[in-house]
Amino acid sequence: MSALATGAIAYLANFVVVFGLYPYRDYVKGFDVTRRSVNNLPQFCMNRYRGMLNNLSQPLLLAAPQGFLYFGYVLGFGGFTGAILGGIFAGYTKVFVGTVARRMSVGSRYNRMDCLSYSSVLDCIISSYRHYGALSFFMGGLATSLIAVLWHGVSLAVLNQTYSKGILESTWDAFRIHALMTFLSNPIRNMFRSSLVQCERSGGVRSIRGYATGEVAIFKEAGAVFLTMWRTEGVPFFLHGVLRTTFKTSVPFAIAYGLFRSMGGSIGLPNHGSSSGSGHIGGRRFLRRY
Numbered sequence: 001m002s003a004l005a006t007g008a009i010a011y012l013a014n015f016v017v018v019f020g021l022y023p024y025r026d027y028v029k030g031f032d033v034t035r036r037s038v039n040n041l042p043q044f045c046m047n048r049y050r051g052m053l054n055n056l057s058q059p060l061l062l063a064a065p066q067g068f069l070y071f072g073y074v075l076g077f078g079g080f081t082g083a084i085l086g087g088i089f090a091g092y093t094k095v096f097v098g099t100v101a102r103r104m105s106v107g108s109r110y111n112r113m114d115c116l117s118y119s120s121v122l123d124c125i126i127s128s129y130r131h132y133g134a135l136s137f138f139m140g141g142l143a144t145s146l147i148a149v150l151w152h153g154v155s156l157a158v159l160n161q162t163y164s165k166g167i168l169e170s171t172w173d174a175f176r177i178h179a180l181m182t183f184l185s186n187p188i189r190n191m192f193r194s195s196l197v198q199c200e201r202s203g204g205v206r207s208i209r210g211y212a213t214g215e216v217a218i219f220k221e222a223g224a225v226f227l228t229m230w231r232t233e234g235v236p237f238f239l240h241g242v243l244r245t246t247f248k249t250s251v252p253f254a255i256a257y258g259l260f261r262s263m264g265g266s267i268g269l270p271n272h273g274s275s276s277g278s279g280h281i282g283g284r285r286f287l288r289r290y
C-alpha cells in the first residue's frame with residue numbers, strides 16, 4: 001500500500017475516533033479520583049458535541065497529526081527510518097494544528113494584543129502567515145517531533161513486528177504497545193512540558209535564524225527543568241501524569257489503529273506463516289508476554 005493511501009486511511013480512521021470520542025479526552029483530562037469531576041455526564045457529552053458541530057474544523061484538524069504519522073512511517077519504509085520520518089511529520093503537524101487552534105480561540109492573547117479575529121481556519125492561516133510569518137506556525141516543532149518519534153513512531157515500528165488476527169486483537173496490541181511507550185516517554189514529555197506550553201513569539205518569526213534561536217531556547221529550558229526537578233522532586237516528577245495520559249492518548253490511538261486495520265490499512269505488517277513456500281515472513285510473538 002502506498003504512503004499516500006496509508007495516510008488517507010489513517011486520517012479517516014482517526015477522524016472517526018476523534019468524532020466519536022470527542023468528549024472522552026476532555027473528561028479524562030479533568031477527571032479527579034477524589035471528587036466527582038462531572039455531575040451530569042450525558043449533558044457534558046452533549047455540550048462537547050454541540051461545540052464540535054458548531055466548528056467541524058476541530059475534528060478535521062485534530063485527526064491530521066496521526067494521518068501524517070502513518071504517511072511518514074510508510075514513506076520512510078517502516079522500521080527505524082519510518083519511525084523517525086513519521087514522528088517528524090506528526091510532530092510538526094501537531095504544532096501547526098495547535099498554533100492554529102490557539103489563534104482561532106476567542107481568548108487568545110494574540111487576538112487581544114493585535115485585535116485580530118478570524119472568520120475561518122483558512123482565514124486564520126492566511127492572516128497569520130502575513131502577520132507572524134510562516135515559521136511562526138512551527139515553533140516547538142523540533143521538540144514535539146522528538147517526543148512523537150519516541151512515542152508514536154516507535155509504537156508503529158513495534159506494531160509492525162506483530163501479527164494480529166482481527167480488529168480486537170489489533171486494538172489490544174496497539175494499546176499495550178502504545179501504553180508501554182507512554183510510560184517510557186513520559187520523562188521526556190514532562191521535561192519539555194513547560195517550555196512547549198507557550199513557545200510562540202508575539203512579534204512572529206520571520207527568519208530561519210529567529211526560528212533556530214527559539215528552538216534552542218526550548219531545549220535549554222527543558223534542560224534546566226530536568227536538572228532542577230531531578231534535584232528537588234526526583235523520579236516522581238518524571239512519572240507524573242502517566243496513567244492519565246495512557247487513558248487520554250493510548251486508548252484513542254489503539255481504537256484508531258484497530259479501525260485503520262479493519263478498513264484495509266497496512267503499515268507493512270508481516271503475514272502469518274513461515275518464510276518458506278509463501279514468501280511471507282511470520283509475525284513475531286515476543287509481545288505476547290507483555
